[in-house]
Amino acid sequence: SAVISQKPSRDICQRGTSLTIQCQVDSQVTMMFWYRQQPGQSLTLIATANQGSEATYESGFVIDKFPISRPNLTFSTLTVSNMSPEDSSIYLCSGTQGVNTEAFFGQGTRLTVV
């Protein structure tokens, strides 16, 4: 499967600020997704990153808080806006290549908001 490079790997941010997380894939992927993983919990889907159009958000997540870009088939960004301590989590990007294939993940971004 393809390899996703995600950065930053971790960051400590002040409340009220924004952080942009980047994911670069080493080959074209069909779909890209963003997940959040709270400590000790499983993965919760934030949104599907659509190439060249607005992302599709899951219930409880909105574009103003988590704007997402996907300008081409190999790159996507997630911004966590106006952060509060409740946004402290691990954020993971994921991709799939082709229909009915497994998803693979970036290394994750561990975000702490103080």
Added chain:
Amino acid sequence: GQNIDQPTEMTATEGAIVQINCTYQTSGFNGLFWYQQHAGEAPTFLSYNVLDGLEEKGRFSSFLSRSKGYSYLLLKELQMKDSASYLCAVRSPNSGNTPLVFGKGTRLSVIA
């Protein structure tokens, strides 16, 4: 709605066999996946079932019964490095390009 259940924690002995169960209720089904996640790392893909039956891959096997909404992951000849969380995930509805929905994960501890 979608609901995926798996035990929270399990403990097994080095060299033994352990079975991690997963039950799911989803609107549509297009495959069940198992992932391994070590603490502080991203999930890594283990297995994929879309038809009923057993898929074997080395020390790891995964079983699926679509009529029962049930799967299990079987780990043989356990090693200490198998201590990790194991995540059951389902792709639904009936599309091959939709995102995976994950269960809460089973934390497996392998002891000597």
